[in-house]
Amino acid sequence: MAKNDELIGLTLAEARDKLKAKEITSAELTDAYISEMEAGRDLNAYVLETAEQAREMAKASDAKLAKGEGGAIEGVPLGIKDLFCTKDVRSTACSHILDGFTPPYESTVTSQLWRDGAVMLGKLNNDEFAMGSSNETSFYGPVTNPWRREGDDTKLVPGGSSGGSSAAVAAKLCLGATATDTGGSIRQPAAFTGTVGMKPTYGRCSRWGIVAFASSLDQAGPITRDVRDAAIMLKSMAGHDPQDTTSVDRPVPDYEAALGQGVKGLTVGIPKEYRVDGMPEEIDTLWSQGVEWLKAAGANIKEVSLPHTKYALPAYYIVAPAEASSNLARYDGVRYGLRVEGKDITEMYENTRAEGFGDEVRRRVLIGTYVLSAGYYDAYYLKAQKVRSLIAHDFRQAFSEVDVLLTPTAPSAAFGIGEKSDDPLSMYLNDVFTVTVNLAGLPGISVPAGLSKEGLPLGLQLIGRGFDEETLFRTAHKLEEAAQFTAAPEAWWRS
Amino acid sequence: MSVDQNTVRHIARLARIAVRDDELEHLAKELNSILDWVEQLGELDTSDVEPMTSAVETTMKMREDEVTFGNLQDEVTRNAPASEDGFYVVPKVVE
Numbered sequence: 290m291a292k293n294d295e296l297i298g299l300t301l302a303e304a305r306d307k308l309k310a311k312e313i314t315s316a317e318l319t320d321a322y323i324s325e326m327e328a329g330r331d332l333n334a335y336v337l338e339t340a341e342q343a344r345e346m347a348k349a350s351d352a353k354l355a356k357g358e359g360g361a362i363e364g365v366p367l368g369i370k371d372l373f374c375t376k377d378v379r380s381t382a383c384s385h386i387l388d389g390f391t392p393p394y395e396s397t398v399t400s401q402l403w404r405d406g407a408v409m410l411g412k413l414n415n416d417e418f419a420m421g422s423s424n425e426t427s428f429y430g431p432v433t434n435p436w437r438r439e440g441d442d443t444k445l446v447p448g449g450s451s452g453g454s455s456a457a458v459a460a461k462l463c464l465g466a467t468a469t470d471t472g473g474s475i476r477q478p479a480a481f482t483g484t485v486g487m488k489p490t491y492g493r494c495s496r497w498g499i500v501a502f503a504s505s506l507d508q509a510g511p512i513t514r515d516v517r518d519a520a521i522m523l524k525s526m527a528g529h530d531p532q533d534t535t536s537v538d539r540p541v542p543d544y545e546a547a548l549g550q551g552v553k554g555l556t557v558g559i560p561k562e563y564r565v566d567g568m569p570e571e572i573d574t575l576w577s578q579g580v581e582w583l584k585a586a587g588a589n590i591k592e593v594s595l596p597h598t599k600y601a602l603p604a605y606y607i608v609a610p611a612e613a614s615s616n617l618a619r620y621d622g623v624r625y626g627l628r629v630e631g632k633d634i635t636e637m638y639e640n641t642r643a644e645g646f647g648d649e650v651r652r653r654v655l656i657g658t659y660v661l662s663a664g665y666y667d668a669y670y671l672k673a674q675k676v677r678s679l680i681a682h683d684f685r686q687a688f689s690e691v692d693v694l695l696t697p698t699a700p701s702a703a704f705g706i707g708e709k710s711d712d713p714l715s716m717y718l719n720d721v722f723t724v725t726v727n728l729a730g731l732p733g734i735s736v737p738a739g740l741s742k743e744g745l746p747l748g749l750q751l752i753g754r755g756f757d758e759e760t761l762f763r764t765a766h767k768l769e770e771a772a773q774f775t776a777a778p779e780a781w782w783r784s
Numbered sequence: 785m786s787v788d789q790n791t792v793r794h795i796a797r798l799a800r801i802a803v804r805d806d807e808l809e810h811l812a813k814e815l816n817s818i819l820d821w822v823e824q825l826g827e828l829d830t831s832d833v834e835p836m837t838s839a840v841e842t843t844m845k846m847r848e849d850e851v852t853f854g855n856l857q858d859e860v861t862r863n864a865p866a867s868e869d870g871f872y873v874v875p876k877v878v879e
Binding site: 389390391392393394490491492505506531534535537538597599600603604606607614618621622623624625626627628630631633634635636637638639640642643646651652654655656658659662669671672673674675676677678679681713714727728729730755 | 795796798801811819821822827828830844847856859860863874875876877
């Protein structure tokens with residue numbers, strides 16, 4: 290175990306360097322993670338383990354590394370959110386309706402990770418179709434956060450929808466994980482688990498082969514142990530793809546090179562509307578601490594106003610369900626997954642979708658269908674898209690004065706499994722600080738910055754200009770340096 | 785605007801999701817609480833605002849109108865709950 294502890298203690302960047310220097314092999318690193326993955330089954334982070342495939346990929350990586358060849362992340366073992374289609378490996382978006390679906394193709398993002406040498410450990414749990422903020426809507430059951438409140442065994446949620454990704458990274462069941470973010474699904478789980486979560490600009494990563502939720506909001510990104518690892522993973526995941534017309538054709542910078550540039554001369558904006566009613570004092574305190582850290586590192590601080598912030602969540606809960614109802618129309622019991630018979634074809638559709646969709650997905654499809662139905666489109670969808678323009682305009686105004694914005698990531702620390710699942714609206718409020726970024730198509734990153742008084746991780750979020758992930762990474766790196774977040778959950782799941 | 789049980793039945797029909805009668809009351813309540821909450825957008829005057837059509841300003845790319853992908857009948861039907869000779873099989877739709 291001592292050797293394994295040493296191996297899994299390495300960050301992605303450290304492992305990459307040691308692999309290149311032939312100090313370790315991908316086979317031993319991958320084996321260490323396979324045993325962690327198996328020992329961590331109680332967390333329910335993985336919905337499918339692909340140990341055999343991982344060993345084969347590691348062997349191929351070692352052959353390349355031995356010859357001094359190999360890609361940017363050759364031999365690095367990763368977990369893949371189940372929302373990504375992986376060729377010949379079951380991909381279900383954690384929905385009953387996609388039972389047994391085995392894609393004959395690979396998503397662009399994962400294919401780029403394999404191109405660069407990564408090793409796949411398995412598929413990670415998520416909220417069904419990425420609809421949720423706690424990973425409790427998964428058909429495969431909830432994920433347990435590796436973190437617990439001090440002196441309390443209550444099982445907590447790892448955030449969502451990328452809860453398998455955040456839990457697996459926090460528990461060291463992989464070196465890094467892919468995730469997706471439609472309203473906060475990368476950043477909020479990162480904040481709940483003391484990990485780094487990066488949602489890039491809309492169009493930075495191809496959506497091809499990622500199960501669609503809300504197409505104008507969905508973006509892929511990494512969840513990792515630190516900022517450098519996120520920069521490394523995003524470099525491999527990003528890039529233009531002719532198969533996704535919304536993927537943007539511009540060069541992908543070397544994000545890792547942006548780290549260490551410091552924040553001297555940068556202006557950091559503090560949006561006053563993010564100081565919401567009922568926000569716990571410890572989050573407000575952490576936020577002020579973040580301001581002090583960046584000031585001490587040489588940044589200028591400026592209060593800014595994003596006046597339409599409070600309308601972001603309601604606009605989101607029109608746009609996202611509307612697009613979801615349209616995207617999920619394809620699950621008809623004909624082409625893939627589950628079929629439940631009926632007396633005719635319509636009843637077959639209705640029975641299949643009734644049994645195949647969970648409560649939250651059904652709720653959103655119904656809301657989406659309603660707001661798009663005849664007579665209501667203008668009042669709801671068109672109105673929400675106008676509000677979206679106002680929100681994007683707020684950000685444009687702010688970014689004419691500042692280079693980056695600093696906010697809390699989530700309005701609370703991780704909560705208990707079952708605590709909020711009966712109240713959809715209180716669950717939706719989790720995304721209050723993250724959802725604005727998706728509506729405006731901007732990049733955002735969550736960095737672990739401190740602990741709550743109960744000993745749970747809390748995150749701070751940085752928001753940047755479109756396609757300016759580099760400024761986000763360099764600022765996040767400074768924040769990370771100042772925060773010195775070294776706390777880790779006790780490995781209770783290993784016993 | 786609020787939805788009653790008949791409206792829920794109608795929406796569910798449009799969405800092709802079977803809903804039992806005993807679920808209608810609960811669903812109507814849930815949908816109304818969400819719809820009441822999004823009503824606050826009405827506070828904003830958006831008469832002079834253009835709706836967002838793209839999160840990132842780009843011009844739609846064009847490509848040659850040619851086949852780049854295809855002849856994948858086996859792969860396409862491989863995951864179907866029922867297929868025969870490379871076709872999907874559905875319940876009889878024509879009497």
